[in-house]
Each structure stands twice: as structure tokens, then as C-alpha cells.
Amino acid sequence: MPVNCVVCVKQVPDTSNISGQVMKPDGTVNRAKLPTVFNPDDLVALELALRVKDLYGGKVTVITMGPPPAAEVLRQALWMGADEVALISDRRFAGADTLATSYALAMAIKNKCNADIVFCGRQAIDGDTAQVGPQLAEKLDIPQVTYTEEIEWVGNGTMVARRKIDDGFERVRAKLPVLVTVYGDAATPRPFNAKLIMEKKRARSQFELERLSEDNPFYYYYNDVDALEKKGLLIKTWSIEDIAADEEKCGLKGSPTQVFKVENVVLTSPDRKRYEPTKGDIERLIGELIADHIFG
Amino acid sequence: MSNFFKDNHDLLFQFENLRIDDIVASRERNFEEAQEHPDAPINAEDAMDSYRRVLEVLGDIAGEFVAPRAPEVDKEGAHFENGRVRFAAGTAEALERLSQAGVMGMTLPREFGGLNFPVTIYAMGIEMISRGDASLMNIFGLQDIAETIHHFADIEIQRQYLPRFCSGEGTGAMALTEPDAGSDLQAVQTRAYQDANGQWRLSGVKRFITNGSGDVLLVLARSEEGTVDARGLSLFVCERDGVQVRRIENKLGLHGSPTCEIQFNDTPCQLVGERKRGLITYVMSLMNGARLAVSAQALGIAQAAYAEAFKYAHEREQFGKTIHRFPAVAEMLINMKVNIETSRSLLYATAKAVDTRDELERQLNRAKALGQPFKELNDRLKQATRVAAFLTPFCKYTTTELANQICYDAIQIHGGTGFMQEFNVERHYRDVRVTNIYEGTSQLQIVAAMGGAVSGVLDLILDQYEAETYRGELRPLHQKLIEIRNRCKECREYLLKKNDTAYQELRAHDLVELYGSVYLGCLVLNEAKISEKKLLVAKKYIGDSYAKSLMHVEQIVNGFDTMLVDMDKFVTAV
Numbered sequence: 001m002p003v004n005c006v007v008c009v010k011q012v013p014d015t016s017n018i019s020g021q022v023m024k025p026d027g028t029v030n031r032a033k034l035p036t037v038f039n040p041d042d043l044v045a046l047e048l049a050l051r052v053k054d055l056y057g058g059k060v061t062v063i064t065m066g067p068p069p070a071a072e073v074l075r076q077a078l079w080m081g082a083d084e085v086a087l088i089s090d091r092r093f094a095g096a097d098t099l100a101t102s103y104a105l106a107m108a109i110k111n112k113c114n115a116d117i118v119f120c121g122r123q124a125i126d127g128d129t130a131q132v133g134p135q136l137a138e139k140l141d142i143p144q145v146t147y148t149e150e151i152e153w154v155g156n157g158t159m160v161a162r163r164k165i166d167d168g169f170e171r172v173r174a175k176l177p178v179l180v181t182v183y184g185d186a187a188t189p190r191p192f193n194a195k196l197i198m199e200k201k202r203a204r205s206q207f208e209l210e211r212l213s214e215d216n217p218f219y220y221y222y223n224d225v226d227a228l229e230k231k232g233l234l235i236k237t238w239s240i241e242d243i244a245a246d247e248e249k250c251g252l253k254g255s256p257t258q259v260f261k262v263e264n265v266v267l268t269s270p271d272r273k274r275y276e277p278t279k280g281d282i283e284r285l286i287g288e289l290i291a292d293h294i295f296g
Numbered sequence: 297m298s299n300f301f302k303d304n305h306d307l308l309f310q311f312e313n314l315r316i317d318d319i320v321a322s323r324e325r326n327f328e329e330a331q332e333h334p335d336a337p338i339n340a341e342d343a344m345d346s347y348r349r350v351l352e353v354l355g356d357i358a359g360e361f362v363a364p365r366a367p368e369v370d371k372e373g374a375h376f377e378n379g380r381v382r383f384a385a386g387t388a389e390a391l392e393r394l395s396q397a398g399v400m401g402m403t404l405p406r407e408f409g410g411l412n413f414p415v416t417i418y419a420m421g422i423e424m425i426s427r428g429d430a431s432l433m434n435i436f437g438l439q440d441i442a443e444t445i446h447h448f449a450d451i452e453i454q455r456q457y458l459p460r461f462c463s464g465e466g467t468g469a470m471a472l473t474e475p476d477a478g479s480d481l482q483a484v485q486t487r488a489y490q491d492a493n494g495q496w497r498l499s500g501v502k503r504f505i506t507n508g509s510g511d512v513l514l515v516l517a518r519s520e521e522g523t524v525d526a527r528g529l530s531l532f533v534c535e536r537d538g539v540q541v542r543r544i545e546n547k548l549g550l551h552g553s554p555t556c557e558i559q560f561n562d563t564p565c566q567l568v569g570e571r572k573r574g575l576i577t578y579v580m581s582l583m584n585g586a587r588l589a590v591s592a593q594a595l596g597i598a599q600a601a602y603a604e605a606f607k608y609a610h611e612r613e614q615f616g617k618t619i620h621r622f623p624a625v626a627e628m629l630i631n632m633k634v635n636i637e638t639s640r641s642l643l644y645a646t647a648k649a650v651d652t653r654d655e656l657e658r659q660l661n662r663a664k665a666l667g668q669p670f671k672e673l674n675d676r677l678k679q680a681t682r683v684a685a686f687l688t689p690f691c692k693y694t695t696t697e698l699a700n701q702i703c704y705d706a707i708q709i710h711g712g713t714g715f716m717q718e719f720n721v722e723r724h725y726r727d728v729r730v731t732n733i734y735e736g737t738s739q740l741q742i743v744a745a746m747g748g749a750v751s752g753v754l755d756l757i758l759d760q761y762e763a764e765t766y767r768g769e770l771r772p773l774h775q776k777l778i779e780i781r782n783r784c785k786e787c788r789e790y791l792l793k794k795n796d797t798a799y800q801e802l803r804a805h806d807l808v809e810l811y812g813s814v815y816l817g818c819l820v821l822n823e824a825k826i827s828e829k830k831l832l833v834a835k836k837y838i839g840d841s842y843a844k845s846l847m848h849v850e851q852i853v854n855g856f857d858t859m860l861v862d863m864d865k866f867v868t869a870v
Contacts, residue, residue: 192353194398194411198335198346231334 002058003154005049006115008105008136009042009062009077011070012126038073041121043189045182049119050081050190052151059083061113065093065104068207071235078200079192086112086236087205088243095252098127102135103254107245108238109140117159118179122147133181140179145172148180150187204228205235298363300424301355304599306637307420309827310644311348319414319648320344322655333406347417353397354421362390362428363600366552369429370723374554376544381509381554390432394425395464400436403443408454409462415585415654416647419592423643426596430727431552433593434506440585441468441514445533448569448578453533457512466511470582471502471558478504479740481516481575482526486560488517496532496567498560504545506734508556511536514582515565516574531574534565549726584684586735587692588647594699594731595639601706601724602632609709619709628705634836635702639695641819646684646691653680683757686748689741690812693805696732703728746804749811750788761818769831770824773838777817780845784810787852798860806848813841 013022013034022033049060062077064070065088074085088108096104109115118140120133137144145161149169153160157176162169164183209221209228228234240247248254275281289295301307317340321327324343329336337343365386372384383391394400402418404410418439426433442461446454460466477483486500498517502508513534520528538561545555569578609620609629619625656677663670703725707714714721732738748754758781766774787807791800817838824834 191357191393191397192349193396194350194353195335196398197349197353198337198411201346201349 001056001155003052003056004058004114004116005052005060005119006109006113006117007042007046007049007060007062007077007082007119008132009046009064009073009121010039010124010126011036011064011066011073012039012124013037015125036069036072038076039121039124039126041123041125041182041184042073043121044184044186045119045121045180046077046080046082047187047189048148048151048180048182049117051187052117052154053081053083056154058116061085061115063088063105063108063113065089065096065101065108067094068205068211071205071208074205074235075200075203076192078203079196080190081193081196084236085203086238087207088238089205089207090239090250092240092247092253093251095255096250097255097257098129098131098135099256100250100252100254102132102139103249104243104245105132105136106139107243109136111244112238112242116176116178117151117154118142118177120179120181122181122183130181133179137179140177142177142179143174144179144181145174146181147183148186149183151180200233202228203233203235206237208235298359299352299355300358300363300427301351301420303355303359304424306640307423309823309830310640311351311420313823313826314344314416314644314648316340316414316416316648316651319416319651319655322659323412323414323651329406329412336406336412347413350399350411350413351417351420351424354399355424357390357393357397358424358428361393362386362425362432365390366429366431367720367723369431369552370549371551373551374544376541376554379541381541381544381556383554384552386429387432387435387552390429391435391464391467394436398462398464400439400464401442401458401462402439404439404446404458404462408446408458410458414647414651415588416644416651419588419643419647422589422592423596423599423640426593427600428596429552430593430597430724431550433589433596434550434553435467435510437586437589437593438468438470438507438510440582440589441470441512443585444470444514444531444578444582445568447581448531449533449566453566453568457533460511467507468512468514469505469507469510469556470586471505471508471513471515472579473502473504475501475503479737481579482524482529484516484518484529484575486515486517488515488519488530488532488565489521491562496565498532498534498563498565501542501557501559503557504734505556505558506553508539508558509536509541509544509554513539513558514568515560516579519567519571519574526575527572529574529576529579530571531568531578532565533568534560534563538563548729549723550730583735584650584688587688587741588643588650590731590735591639591643591646591692591695594696594728595636595643597724597728597731598632598636598639598695598699598702601703601721601728602629602636604719604721604724605629605632605706605709608713612711625709628709630836632702632705634833634840635698637830637833638816638820638837639698641823642687642691642816643695645819646687649680649684649687653677653684656680679756682748682751682753686745686753687815689736689744690748690808692736693732693738693741693745693808694812694816696728697738699728700732742805742808743801745808745812746800749804749808750792752788752811754811754815758814758818761821766821766825769835770821773817773821773824773834776838776842777814777821780810780817780841781814783845783849784814787849790853794857796857799857802860803852803855806851810845810848813845817841 014037017035022030053060060082061084062082063086064073068089071087074087077085088104093104123130134144145163147164148161149164150162152162158173159176159178160173162171209224213219213221240250275285320340320343327338330338337346369384369386374384375382401410402413403415406412422433422437425436442458445457472481474484488496488498490496498515515532516529517532518528519530540559542557542559547555609625610618612619660670660673660677663673706721707725710721713719762778820834820837823830
């Protein structure tokens with residue numbers, strides 16, 4: 001039975017590569033200075049979806065909500081084997097918290113996709129809330145399996161998945177359609193495929209084509225929109241209207257979360273001490289650890 | 297996070313300066329391929345962009361996936377159980393990943409699922425994979441087997457086997473060596489015969505077969521009864537079923553790659569190409585491809601060993617300073633780095649020479665098929681073939697010998713620590729050891745390169761370099777190269793005049809090194825034109841070559857020329 005998988009992904013700042021200039025004096029992140037990456041948990045979610053396709057056939061659609069540069073993660077999804085991708089992008093989505101984000105994703109999935117299984121990464125490395133997946137399931141009114149490690153079986157309108165729990169795993173059965181949030185260590189995402197890279201490196205979103213025409217007045221991008229679409233290289237872009245969302249529930253307007261204050265916490269470590277591997281030094285170290293109540 | 301493409305400035309330098317537009321255009325049939333295949337490039341720039349992207353993926357796999365598993369693969373090794381070979385877990389995982397990345401048929405045509413990349417780009421892939429795990433290269437780097445089938449076998453055989461190679465479903469082996477036929481492959485005894493139904497069958501034993509448990513085997517066998525030399529040998533292809541693996545070897549290194557003794561018991565097979573051309577044409581071509589691959593493997597191992605040595609020398613403190621500040625250690629690091637970079641220049645120049653030859657051959661065949669005049673093409677192909685036939689063995693000789701030296705020094709820099717198994721250098725040292733032995737020993741590479749050195753096969757190229765004008769610090773280096781070249785000519789004339797075959801063979805390595813060092817010196821000098829760092833490499837390399845040239849001349853012209861005759865008097869058993 002072919003399975004339609006929809007994977008929700010996010011482009012995030014590469015928090016593993018933060019250098020000095022990235023933090024502004026007020027403690028907020030200067031996003032323009034940060035390199036961006038495919039959110040790691042989402043890559044694993046995509047991997048599990050592609051495995052379902054490998055086993056059962058069907059289609060993997062990858063969607064993301066974000067500014068125009070987020071098209072890059074969609075291209076990467078194509079290089080891994082995604083069949084279709086779409087960028088949910090509109091100025092009116094800006095400033096969305098998890099509630100507004102899950103609302104927009106829910107409207108996109110409801111109105112534009114026909115999903116048997118919706119995959120989300122467990123959480124994103126920038127916000128670290130882990131809320132969007134569960135909220136999305138609620139808004140779609142479908143069951144959810146969090147901390148998924150593996151989709152073991154799909155058939156007869158149900159799915160069996162393994163989810164990670166403390167000290168082991170749980171095997172659960174759920175009716176389709178279902179949403180799973182995927183645990184980041186569940187699988188190693190497959191590499192980009194050479195042929196797919198070469199074939200799909202020219203995939204472009206409408207935004208990117210418009211940008212080219214801004215730089216070059218002789219370039220008419222709408223000719224290319226058709227040409228790319230024919231070759232399957234157009235990254236579809238969905239606006240608020242395309243997904244039939246209520247503007248009041250989107251972006252900043254639809255976000256009840258207010259940032260009260262951002263504090264820049266500087267962790268100060270005490271002076272470094274050096275102990276040589278000599279008997280005297282080791283005894284001194286033990287003595288100090290006992291004095292600090294680290295050793296009983 | 298390590299990406300063995302992006303982190304390697306010298307490899308990137310080579311890539312950025314490949315200048316292979318003509319090769320790419322020919323390979324892509326002037327970019328007509330793009331009309332049939334959505335992954336084909338639309339121009340040379342687009343092709344280079346694709347190559348770079350794919351090499352980045354390979355670099356990521358090699359650095360992030362393959363290298364961390366290498367120590368465990370070395371420890372676990374390939375296993376032989378119940379008549380079957382099982383790869384170490386890390387090897388199997390890495391092969392799976394390379395298949396997913398779609399890089400198991402890099403040079404094969406797109407119609408079979410390949411990427412249609414030039415050999416030069418494939419060699420870069422091999423270098424990176426070998427830097428991660430040298431033993432994995434012995435499977436990844438067997439793509440020449442598929443290439444041989446593509447080159448010489450009937451289209452039906454190609455359709456039968458090539459898609460499996462490209463998808464990574466099947467791995468290959470080349471079954472040439474036998475207990476009594478190692479360097480001397482003319483002595484192969486494995487028999488090929490046709491049964492009553494005309495079906496070809498194989499019978500005999502092959503030894504030291506890398507990945508002999510692979511799915512598809514290319515087998516050199518004696519098809520002409522009663523013959524004893526190369527003219528009685530043909531090449532066959534067969535499936536693994538019907539091939540019995542008798543044992544696998546316990547080796548000094550490359551533990552992840554199974555080296556098998558295999559037996560053919562009337563195994564059904566198919567003839568590749570024409571009878572009697574097995575060794576003379578097909579295996580020579582296969583071996584030349586494999587020699588280039590082994591050069592890349594040796595370079596990859598050397599790169600890994602150098603990285604370990606560099607790190608250790610910068611961390612280890614003795615006498616109150618890090619040891620890389622001691623001149624004796626510094627010199628080892630300098631030599632390692634210069635040898636790696638010059639090896640790399642030579643490797644990719646050789647790969648380009650091989651690509652050039654292949655493309656001229658392709659163009660010639662096309663011209664013949666279309667009934668176009670082809671005399672000029674034919675002349676160019678002949679010259680390109682001679683150049684590749686010299687550079688391939690010279691490259692293998694040079695890179696594998698230097699790689700051995702580099703791994704040796706890497707241990708030396710580690711001191712006692714390097715002798716311990718906890719450190720990677722010990723593995724690199726064991727793994728590199730076979731590179732100057734298999735696919736033809738260094739001694740045989742010299743034999744293969746000697747003809748070219750005597751006939752002056754690169755003279756046209758060297759004349760061009762000689763006529764060029766160099767400025768500033770490059771000028772004296774250019775002068776030195778001209779002097780080395782003159783010394784080389786002097787030695788060549790001396791050897792020809794002396795007309796003593798045994799002495800010529802004895803001093804062949806001196807002449808080949810002299811001649812080759814002029815060419816490699818020219819390559820490095822040209823790189824120095826565009827890179828300040830390369831100027832330093834050129835100074836060191838050409839300076840060293842100049843000093844060595846004095847030694848080579850002395851050896852050839854004033855050497856101990858009765859050494860071979862006197863040998864038995866002083867080279868005794870104890």
C-alpha cells in the first residue's frame with residue numbers, strides 16, 4: 001500500500017558553529033551572521049519518511065515555513081530523495097510562535113497535502129520547544145506518536161511505530177492519518193545522492209527567480225517558472241491565501257507568546273587549578289573534593 | 297566535523313586548477329548528453345559545479361562516516377565463515393552509504409546508471425575514501441572492473457552487469473594472480489574451455505584476490521590449449537555462484553578488505569571481448585586503471601598519516617617546547633608535506649593524461665563510425681597513449697614509495713607512542729605497505745616506465761616548459777630543471793652507448809627518477825606561478841631533485857658497474 005508522507009522541516013541557525021560576532025550586545029542572535037542548516041532532528045524525520053517510501057512506495061512531500069532562503073533546505077530534501085517540496089512563505093507569517101506556526105502548517109497540510117503520516121523532528125535546535133509537532137497533531141485532530149525511533153509497519157489504515165522511553169522502547173499502533181515526532185538519534189540520515197544533486201541543484205523557488213530579475217532588468221523570471229515547473233524543478237511557494245489560512249491567526253498577530261526579557265548570562269568559571277599526577281597532588285585533590293562535599 | 301574535500305586546501309587547489317574543459321566536453325559529447333539525462337551538465341562550468349558538489353558529499357562521507365569507523369574495521373577485519381566472506385560491520389555500513397550516495401559507478405555511462413565522471417574526478421574520490429579507510433578503497437576503488445567490462449565486453453554483457461555495479465548491489469573482483477603467476481601473469485594456468493553446448497567454463501585456483509568473494513569476477517584464464525604464454529590467455533566474466541572461496545589471508549594491513557583464495561569448479565562464464573587478447577590488451581588496460589587507483593590510495597593514506605603526525609608534533613612537549621620546533625622533526629614534517637603535495641600534482645596530472653587518452657580514443661571511434669577522416673586524431677591518440685603509459689607507472693612508483701616514507705616518518709614523529717596500537721599511525725603504516733607491491737611492484741613500474749624515459753616520451757611537453765620564461769624566484773628554479781634535464785640526457789646517452797642490458801635494468805630507477813623529476817618539477821613550477829605557497833613547495837622539491845640528480849648521474853656514469861657480476865662473491869646467505 002503506497003503511503004503518503006509529509007515531512008515538516010525547518011531551516012535553523014547552526015548553533016553548533018557559533019562564533020563571537022553572532023551575539024548582539026543585547027544578547028539576541030544576529031541571524032544574518034549565522035550560517036544556517038537543516039534542523040538535525042528534521043533530517044532524521046525525513047530519513048524515516050524515505051524509508052517508509054522505500055518499503056511501501058508512495059510519495060514524500062517536504063514542507064517548511066520560513067523566509068525565502070529556507071528554499072535551501074527544500075533543495076537538500078530533494079537531493080535526499082523527496083518527491084515534492086513546498087515553501088510556506090509570506091511576510092504575514094513573520095514573527096510566528098509555535099502556536100501560529102503549527103496553525104499555518106496545519107492549514108497547509110489540510111488544504112494542500114493528502115497525508116497518511118506527518119513527520120516532524122522532535123525539536124529544533126534554535127527554539128528547542130518541541131511544541132510544534134504535538135500542536136500540529138492537535139490542530140489536525142489526528143493521533144500523535146512522540147519520540148518515534150522507527151516506523152515498523154504500515155497497512156490496513158494503521159501504523160506500528162517504536163517510540164523511545166526511558167530504559168527501552170514502546171511499540172504502539174495508531175490509526176492513519178497520524179503524526180510522529182522523530183527522535184534525533186533514531187537513524188542516520190542518508191547522504192545526498194549524486195544524481196539527485198546534479199538533477200535538482202537547479203531547483204528554484206519563485207522568490208529566488210524574482211530575486212534574479214531584480215538584479216537583472218533584462219531577465220523575465222516568469223518564463224523560467226514554466227520551464228522549471230515542466231522539469232519538476234520549481235519549488236512551490238504557498239502564501240496565506242494558498243493555504244486558506246486566517247490572517248489573524250498567523251505570524252505575530254496570531255502569536256500569544258511575548259518575549260519579556262532576554263538576558264545575557266555569562267558563565268564565569270572559577271580559576272583553573274592544575275594538579276600534577278604525583279602522589280602529593282592527588283592527595284591534595286582528594287582532600288579538596290571531600291572539603292567541597294563532592295566526595296562523601 | 298570533517299569533510300575530506302573541503303578541509304584539504306591542496307586537493308581544492310588541484311580541483312580549482314584542473315582545466316579539464318576539453319575532457320569534459322568530449323565525455324559529454326559536447327553536452328548533448330544533457331538533452332537525454334536531467335543530471336548531465338549543460339556546459340563545462342556546470343560540470344565542474346556538479347563534480348564539486350559530489351566530491352563534497354564524498355568528502356563528508358569519508359570524513360564523518362568512514363574515518364571514525366576505520367580503527368574498528370581494522371580490528372574486526374573481514375571474516376571467513378561457513379564458506380562465505382563477511383565484511384566488518386563498518387565496511388558494510390560504509391558501502392551501504394556510498395551506494396545511497398550513488399557513487400559506485402562514477403565513470404560509467406549514464407545509460408547504465410553511472411555518473412559519467414572523468415577518471416580524474418574519480419581519483420579524487422579514491423584519495424578521500426582512502427584517507428578515511430584504506431581498506432574500503434579496495435572495494436570502492438574496484439570500479440575499474442566495471443570500466444573494463446564497459447570498454448571491452450559485448451553490449452549484452454554490459455547490460456547484464458553494469459547496472460548492478462552502479463547501484464552498489466554488486467561488487468567486483470579481478471582474478472588474475474595464481475600461486476605460480478604473480479608478477480609474471482603470462483604463466484596463468486586457470487583453464488577456460490567450452491563444454492559440449494559451447495558454454496565457456498573455468499577451472500583452476502586463483503590466489504590473493506582482493507574481494508574475491510565479490511558478486512562479479514573478471515578472470516584471466518588460458519583459453520588456448522597447449523599454449524604457455526600471454527597469447528593463450530583470454531578474459532572472462534562470471535557470477536559469484538559457482539566460485540568457491542577456500543580461505544582468506546591474514547594480512548599485515550588492509551584488514552577490512554578480504555583477500556581470497558578462490559577455486560573455479562567448471563564455473564560457467566562469458567568471454568570478454570576477443571580470445572587471446574586477455575592479458576595483452578584487456579588486463580594491461582585494467583591494471584593501468586588500477587595503478588592509478590592505488591596511487592590515489594597511497595596518497596590518501598599518506599595524507600591521513602601526515603595529519604596525525606602534524607597534530608602530535610604540535611601537541612607533544614619535550615624539553616619545554618612542542619617537538620615540531622626541533623629542526624630534525626620539522627624537517628620530517630616539511631618533507632612529508634612537500635611529498636604529499638608533489639604526489640598530488642603528479643597524480644592528477646597523470647589522471648588527466650589518462651582521461652585525455654580515453655577521450656581521444658572515444659573521438660577516434662566516433663570519427664571512424666561517422667566515416668570522418670581520423671589520421672590526425674590517430675596520431676594524437678598514439679602520442680597520448682605513450683604519455684599515459686609512462687606517467688601511470690611513474691606515478692605509481694613515486695606516490696607509493698613516498699607514501700611509505702611518509703607513514704614511516706609519521707611513526708617516527710610519534711616516537712614510542714607511534715609503535716602502540718592505540719594510535720592511528722600504526723594502522724596507516726601497515727596499510728600503506730602493500731601499495732608499492734600490488735598492481736605491480738615498484739620494480740615492475742620502473743620496467744614499465746623505462747622505455748618512455750629512454751625514448752623521451754615527454755620531450756615535447758618538456759620542450760614547451762623549457763622555452764617558457766619565468767621571472768623572479770622562479771627563474772633560478774627553472775634553470776635548475778634545465779640542468780637536471782641535461783644531466784638526464786647525458787645519462788641516457790651513456791646507458792645507450794654502454795649497451796649492457798643488465799646494467800640498464802639495474803640503473804633504470806635512476807634514469808626514470810631523473811626524467812620524471814624534470815616533469816614533476818615543471819608541474820610544480822607552474823603551480824608556483826599562481827600560488828605563493830606552491831613557490832615554497834617548488835623551492836624544496838626542485839632543490840632536492842637537483843641534489844638527487846647529482847647522485848643519479850654519479851650512480852649511472854661512475855657507478856660500481858661490475859656489481860652484478862661480483863654479487864655472488866659478497867652477497868651470501870649469512
